[in-house]
Amino acid sequence: MRRKLAAGNWKMNGTKESLGEIETLMAEHASPSVDVLICPPATLVATLADKAEGHALAVGAQDCHTNERGAHTGDLSAPMLVDAGASYIITGHSERRADHGESDADVCAKSEAAIAAGAVAVICIGETLEERESGSTLDVIGGQLDGSVPDNATGANAVIAYEPVWAIGTGKVPTTAQIAEVHAFVRSRLAERFGDEGSAFRILYGGSVKASNADEIFAVADVDGALVGGASLKAADFGPIITALQNA
Numbered sequence: 164m165r166r167k168l169a170a171g172n173w174k175m176n177g178t179k180e181s182l183g184e185i186e187t188l189m190a191e192h193a194s195p196s197v198d199v200l201i202c203p204p205a206t207l208v209a210t211l212a213d214k215a216e217g218h219a220l221a222v223g224a225q226d227c228h229t230n231e232r233g234a235h236t237g238d239l240s241a242p243m244l245v246d247a248g249a250s251y252i253i254t255g256h257s258e259r260r261a262d263h264g265e266s267d268a269d270v271c272a273k274s275e276a277a278i279a280a281g282a283v284a285v286i287c288i289g290e291t292l293e294e295r296e297s298g299s300t301l302d303v304i305g306g307q308l309d310g311s312v313p314d315n316a317t318g319a320n321a322v323i324a325y326e327p328v329w330a331i332g333t334g335k336v337p338t339t340a341q342i343a344e345v346h347a348f349v350r351s352r353l354a355e356r357f358g359d360e361g362s363a364f365r366i367l368y369g370g371s372v373k374a375s376n377a378d379e380i381f382a383v384a385d386v387d388g389a390l391v392g393g394a395s396l397k398a399a400d401f402g403p404i405i406t407a408l409q410n411a
């Protein structure tokens with residue numbers, strides 16, 4: 164049985180003051196029946212991990228370097244992030260792919276590094292609007308999945324996040340049929356490659372998830388939770404999404 168996951172990605176938002184939102188969230192969701200994860204900017208990982216000690220809240224990072232250490236000014240390695248308190252690391256977010264030119268091979272190496280460091284890799288894939296409109300969504304998703312998920316991935320150490328690029332931060336959400344089609348495709352592709360283990364991977368949906376659409380999205384087969392951006396910044400927005408996932 165896959166345990167559901169409500170994951171918040173704060174992206175490049177938040178200072179120490181913002182952690183008050185997490186204190187509210189932890190107080191209001193002290194014993195969630197789903198996994199709850201917040202990935203703040205790297206500057207806040209250690210501070211949030213300290214605050215989350217003893218609470219049912221996992222802390223994650225938004226990216227990592229492929230190497231364990233070395234001359235890479237400004238970068239952070241997976242073991243360093245784990246040392247700071249991250250138990251999950253997002254890899255291959257479309258904003259990293261676009262802003263930093265990360266390829267599937269880069270994402271695969273980062274995911275492998277995250278897993279080797281003992282973190283759960285949250286591996287992101289998703290098509291652009293142009294790819295969706297040209298009918299190549301499943302080809303794109305299949306290629307990203309094959310290229311970005313490392314051989315050492317299992318259901319315990321990796322999560323797949325399907326985030327259509329055109330749905331991120333836009334308020335546009337695919338239809339439930341579109342989400343169902345991609346999630347079923349991802350599930351079958353994982354089964355082809357990993358056999359029975361393929362059914363153990365959690366597959367999250369991400370892109371303009373909010374309290375008002377969460378129930379509908381979480382009712383879709385093979386949606387094991389969400390990777391939430393904007394609506395994860397405030398407890399008043401993220402709390403109801405956690406509740407919806409618990410009730411799904």
Ligand SMILES: O=C[C@H](O)COP(=O)(O)O
Pocket residue numbers: 172256326330331332333334369370371372390391392393394
């Ligand atoms: O990582 C989160 C996603 O990019 C979704 O962001 P959003 O919920 O602001 O659309």
